[in-house]
Amino acid sequence: MCQPANIKQTVKEEGIYGVLPHMAPEVLRGYQYTKAADIYLFGIIMNELLSEEIPFNDIPHDDFLAIKICKGFRTISKDVPKLLTDLIINCWDAKIKNRPITKELYQLLNKWYDEIEDIENSEVIEGSEYSEYSEDGEDGEDVKDSEGVKDSDVKDGEDVKDGEDVKYGEDVKDSEDVKNGGDVKDGEDVKDGKDVKDGEDVKDGEDVKDGEDVKDGEDVKDSDVKDSENWENSQNSEIYFQIT
Template sequence: MEYVENVMNLAQETIGVNLVMLKDLRITTSGNKHIDEFIQQSQLNAVHYSKYLEWILFEKFQNVTYIADGGFGRIYSAEWLEGNIDHWDIENQSWYRYRFNKYALKSLNNSSDICSDFLNEIKSHLQIYFDNIVSCFGITQDPNNKEYMMVLYYCDGNLRNYLNKSKIYINYKSKIDKLQQIARGLLDIHNAEKVHKDVHSGNILFYRAIPFISDLGMCKPENLKKSVKEEGIYGVLPYMAPEVLGEYQYTKAADIYSFGIIMIPFNDIPHDKFLAIKICKGLRPTISKDVPKLLADLIIKCWDAEIKNRPTTKELYQILTTWNNETKDIKDSEYSEYI
């Protein structure tokens, strides 16, 4: 009975939400037909509040601060006093909003002339469930340079920053917990029949020690071998699977390989064409002797040159979940005895 009531409530919320937001669209539009239609479709098709996009006037942001240039655009931080949509309040028939301290604004190069790449990245955010994936709340436009921007969940830094800031030793229990959460995000991407294609430590962001996968700009269905050859290959060399380097073959298994490199990265080695050749010939990072054997075996499986020998994302997530659950009360000094 409770389940039926929950379903009915969800249906009522969805109907109410769509009607209200369609009314709002007549007031707050971007002035661009393609973007307005894109946002409207996201609202009509949304199955969860986190997938409800809105057009956000740039003047609603304060303290917009440049952070860095990415591979395809620029990242800024900003304050949004109104805050993002959190859920639909049935009793008051209005949105309940939640305000984070900061939001991230991400522009794509030359996005003033709205392009399919910009909308495709946002579409990937909508098609992938929200666990451990950076959320996209809407679209805005800088009136000065006319660049369109995605309004995203703000994180404190990436995996490299997290490790550098962690002054104390990060034990294996904590590492497994973080890896499990990253695997959960990757599983969401693969369940949406997408391949991330650019998994590396710089794209694993952290907020309050919780990891999120970011940069979905290259997410596409796998086995687009012909188009990939025409477009070339993209990514961070040490994290690229040998089949990507040799045959331009992006698959879910290539993401698994990259995940394995996140667990044990290359250290102190030039990132040049010779590294690419060595990877194709079987070079992998060195695993230290203090890594628990079962974890080392899992990493080696992720690195396997044969795609069929690598674990699936579901298998990877299940293994890490099992380890995480079974070792919660184990002392770190005893950890290697359990995995």
């Protein structure tokens, strides 16, 4: 890269071609361009791109600079990562045999690229798994709340099942008996209530509306029977007096 494009490798041309900061030290000494000189140039360009500075920008490009380069003078930015710094230093080594060849550079850079790609992909996967976990957690809370509401509804439904249309938190237990007007608290017998229904014209628990006890109904039934017997005896006595 540091020679005319149309030159033949078998022809030795007099003179040096190229930009002084990019030229390998062996070329400055008068040797021919080789692939090793291109590796040196690759290291110079890497440093220039990473540091965003032109090499030797504060030094005049003259014979004194050429002598310094041949003696091993190099400048590298402190902002360049150490991993790349080591590669750059190997590329512009003063000894040709210490510089990596093109194949080695390709394999090394390709390996780094694959490692970076794997790290980025793993970060994307971890981010997607975290978002799915958050969504599941929110959905789980909703489901949990709905289950809690469902259970409370069932419990409330069980309490209200036997006592429909009951307001103000009244005790709904055995409310079917309360509906008919009878005070059947603590499970009083309903059979006696049926006797009261037959003895009196009490329909659907009428006259028991104020919470009268069924036992009182039985007492009323007995008193009515006694009164009817007394009335019959009085009628018989009147008939007896008329005959005499």
